[in-house]
Every structure is written in C-alpha cells, then in structure tokens.
Amino acid sequence: MEHIELFFKSIFIDNMVFSVFLGMCSYLAVSKKVATAVGLGAAVIFVLAITVPLNWLLDQYLLQPGALKWLGAEYADYDLSFLSFIMFIATIATMVQLVEIIVEKFSPSLYNSLGIFLPLIAVNCAILGGSLFMQSREIATLGLATTYGIGSGIGWFIAILAIAAIREKIRYSNVPAPLRGLGITFIITGLMAIGFMSFGGMLTGGDEEVKTEEKTAVVEPVVKQEENKTEALADNTIKVIE
Structure with a gap:
C-alpha cells in the first residue's frame, strides 16, 4: 500500500513540473512535437529510475552522518553529507552518458531531434530534484526509492507529453498575437497545474x-x-x- 501511495503521489500530487516547476527548460524547449517529447520523457524516466535508488544507496551507506559504521566503529562519527551534491551529480552524469550512447546507437533520428537537450538531462533540475527530495523526505527503503524515482519520471513524462500534444493542436488555433509561443504555453501549463492540484485530495x-x-x-x-x-x-x- 505504501508503494502504491508513493507512486501515485509522485506522479500526480508531487508532479515535478506542476507542483515544484522543475525541469521547465527542457519541458518548454522539447515539447513542440509529441515524438520528441516521448523520447525525452522516456529518457527522463530511465535516468530517474536508476539514479534515485543509486543515490539512496550512496546516501544510506556513505553520505549520512554515521553511515560509514559498516566499515568499523572508528568510522561511525564520520559525516560526508557535504559531498551529497557532487556525488549525486556524478551519478546522474554517468547515467545520462549511458542514455546518450544507447539513443545514438538505436535511434539516430531521435538523437538528432533531441539535440543538445539529451546531454543537458545531466543538469536538468528535475533529475537532481528527485534525488534531493528522496533525501529530504527520508525515504526508508531501496524499494520505496525506486518507486519514487519511477513515479517522478512518469509524472514528468505525462507533463511534457500533454503539453506537446496541446502545442501541436494549438498551432491551428487563433491565439492572440501577444500570447503566441511561450505566452500561451505558460498559461496552459498553469491551468494544467491547477488540474493536477485536484488530485491532492485523493490520498488524504x-x-x-x-x-x-x-x-x-x-x-x-x-x-x-x-x-x-x-x-x-x-x-x-x-x-x-x-
């Protein structure tokens, strides 16, 4: 039950885009076509699903105060939490490089469509935010960390897929000139965020x-x-x- 609750909360209630507005750069830039949005969203799911549990292990057995006690009693007082950011980013950068190699190998057209935004996943604040939220919320087990990573990735995927589908259709709409482009996109994003807020009463x-x-x-x-x-x-x- 705990896994299911965390999974749906991370998708709808604590959505990375609509709740805390993380990953907005890629969300706005790569959401002009559905096919491109699907590719980037799948890459984000993969990276979050791998990096959040990996960073949970790093946090539990290396970075937290007293986490090194498994090496011996003399290491029990060590506190390496000041290395959290650099260790998390190193893990994320490694996984992004792996994703880039896989996409370039098996889907060159998608690799060319994503362009610079594929390697920029490494500095996507939604990816780092997933690991930092996992740490701040003190997620207790590796299974819950994996669930949270996958759920957060799916939430970001749904957000970029939805806005891409809307932006493809809105090209044929008579949008007022001052709101064309990013203006109407921000308005739609705000309205979608309000809609996602309605899920807040599901699990209370x-x-x-x-x-x-x-x-x-x-x-x-x-x-x-x-x-x-x-x-x-x-x-x-x-x-x-x-």
Whole structure:
C-alpha cells in the first residue's frame, strides 16, 4: 500500500513540473512535437529510475552522518553529507552518458531531434530534484526509492507529453498575437497545474485518520483527569455534609 501511495503521489500530487516547476527548460524547449517529447520523457524516466535508488544507496551507506559504521566503529562519527551534491551529480552524469550512447546507437533520428537537450538531462533540475527530495523526505527503503524515482519520471513524462500534444493542436488555433509561443504555453501549463492540484485530495484519508487518533489520544487522559477531580470533589462534599 505504501508503494502504491508513493507512486501515485509522485506522479500526480508531487508532479515535478506542476507542483515544484522543475525541469521547465527542457519541458518548454522539447515539447513542440509529441515524438520528441516521448523520447525525452522516456529518457527522463530511465535516468530517474536508476539514479534515485543509486543515490539512496550512496546516501544510506556513505553520505549520512554515521553511515560509514559498516566499515568499523572508528568510522561511525564520520559525516560526508557535504559531498551529497557532487556525488549525486556524478551519478546522474554517468547515467545520462549511458542514455546518450544507447539513443545514438538505436535511434539516430531521435538523437538528432533531441539535440543538445539529451546531454543537458545531466543538469536538468528535475533529475537532481528527485534525488534531493528522496533525501529530504527520508525515504526508508531501496524499494520505496525506486518507486519514487519511477513515479517522478512518469509524472514528468505525462507533463511534457500533454503539453506537446496541446502545442501541436494549438498551432491551428487563433491565439492572440501577444500570447503566441511561450505566452500561451505558460498559461496552459498553469491551468494544467491547477488540474493536477485536484488530485491532492485523493490520498488524504489516512492522514486524517492519524490526526483523529492523535487527538483522541490527547483528549482521553484529560477527560479521565477531569472525571477523577469531579469524583474527589463529590467525596469531599459528602464528607463535609456528614
């Protein structure tokens, strides 16, 4: 259940584009054609699916304070968290180079269509954001990290595919001259973000139940304390009357 909840949250509720507006450069530049958007979106899914779990392993067993305790007790106090950014970026750059080699080998036409934006995945803030959010949200297991990486990639893929399909159709629309190009694209992106915000109520039932349980746990001792005070007061009153 936890995997499913995290998967759908990372796609819809915490969408990289519509929630935190990461990866907007590639999102706007490579979304003129659906075919190109599909290729870049698939590459982003692959990179996120590999780099997020790899960076989770680096974070858990190398970078966190005390993560080196598996090497021995003398290493338990080491803190390499200041290397997080450079280690994450190194992992991402390696995977992007692998993706670039594969795309150039098996789909030269897609490689030429993507142009400079394929190697620029290495500096795509959505890719680095996936690893940093994984770290900040303290995702507990490798499986959850993999789920989060795949879900975040699919969310970015859906976003760029949707805007590419709209931009292909909007060419034939009578858009006011001042809004043509990026203007109408930003407006559509904002409207799509509002639509994705509506998914925010899908998975809040569990949170409400937890809050209700917490309130009950706090209120019950207070009620019991008041009942005890009332009983003691009643006993004292009876003794005075007697």
